[in-house]
Amino acid sequence: QKEVEQNSGPLSVPEGAIASLNCTYSDRGSQSFFWYRQYSGKSPELIMSIYSNGDKEDGRFTAQLNKASQYVSLLIRDSQPSDSATYLCAGTGASKLTFGTGTRLQVTL
């Protein structure tokens, strides 16, 4: 079982819609979770971090964490073509930061 799992996509949403990206993790000891955005040929860029159960909002982005269900999600409101990228979910175990394989998001005009 992979430590962090994501649906690889692509997830296609029309411009202006809400994009919902999901992630599950296997290590119950994981304390911190992150969402990174990676454009093709570029390095990952941190966009959200979440440490406790519930929702955390930052602009058009909302991260949700449910430790009982071992589930993390990212909502992107009012999706824009510039949001088209691969979104990587990451969690911290005891000794490392582990990434899922990423979900490719396509925002269509």
Added chain:
Amino acid sequence: NAGVMQNPRHLVRRRGQEARLRCSPMKGHSHVYWYRQLPEEGLKFMVYLQKENIIDESGMPKERFSAEFPKEGPSILRIQQVVRGDSAAYFCASSPYSPNQGLNTEAFFGQGTRLTVV
């Protein structure tokens, strides 16, 4: 405050040569991660280091690969006797705290080194 700096950005090596990749963490960060990424694939964890200490190298191949993070200077990922299969993007990320310290363990990435073995 400069971000994570990696050099070189692009590196071409012939089979059998050595590749040396450097990573200078953000100021105040004492933790470094190295990841490898093949085209259209995810980030594969290689090694996690603190200054002068390897914490987790479970993702590093047992042969030809080594990493260090000295007290002074950048972290180095060294690949000896490179083969074509080593061609990939290598990213490093730095963090101010270790993963099990709870809050503020955000990690920031450098621009990566694209290694091509010919």
